[in-house]
Amino acid sequence: MGYGLDTNDAVEIGNPDSDPYTTLEEWILDTDPTNATEALRIEWSGLTQVTTAWSSTGRTYRVRSEAALPAGSWTSVVAQSMGTGTNLDLTVDTFTTNAPHGALRIEVSLP
Ligand SMILES: [Ca+2]
Numbered sequence: 620m621g622y623g624l625d626t627n628d629a630v631e632i633g634n635p636d637s638d639p640y641t642t643l644e645e646w647i648l649d650t651d652p653t654n655a656t657e658a659l660r661i662e663w664s665g666l667t668q669v670t671t672a673w674s675s676t677g678r679t680y681r682v683r684s685e686a687a688l689p690a691g692s693w694t695s696v697v698a699q700s701m702g703t704g705t706n707l708d709l710t711v712d713t714f715t716t717n718a719p720h721g722a723l724r725i726e727v728s729l730p
Contacts (some may be wrong), residue, residue, distance in 0.1 A: 622653050646726050649675035659708075661725050668710050669723065670728075674702030679730050682709050686721045693724060701730060 624630050632641035639654035645652035648659050650673070657673055661682075664670040672678060680700050683693035697709045713721065728730060 622651055624652065649677050659727065661723070661726070664708065668708055669725075670709070671707045671725070673705065674707040675727075676702050676704045677729070678702045679726050680707055680709065681726045681728075682710065682711055682723055683726065684721050684723050688722055690722065696723075 624635075631641065631646075633642050634640070634652075635642065636651075636653050636655040638658040640648065640650070641653075642652040642657055645658070650657045650659060660672050661669045662672065669682060671680065678701075679703060680696040680697075681695060684696045685691065685693050687709075696711045698710060700707060
């Protein structure tokens, strides 16, 4: 799949860069499984905005919220956005208004 790594179960469940994601998850995220600084992460960048530290131009991103954990049904709070190759700002105003103590998750998929 790339980055000089073979494709087999042992490689796919490995984590050569010791970030929170396995090599298989990084291939799905389109991040470099040998470089921990590229791993997907989201951070609050304002009262109503989260920012990804990096995004792939080959993936789309959607943020969903849940009012309380354990989660029931996650609600989309950001329209699906195409990655930019750099950070990606996503506004989540309905989450902060309606569920200030809930959780957010980000979904990454092929366009
Ligand atoms: Ca990894």
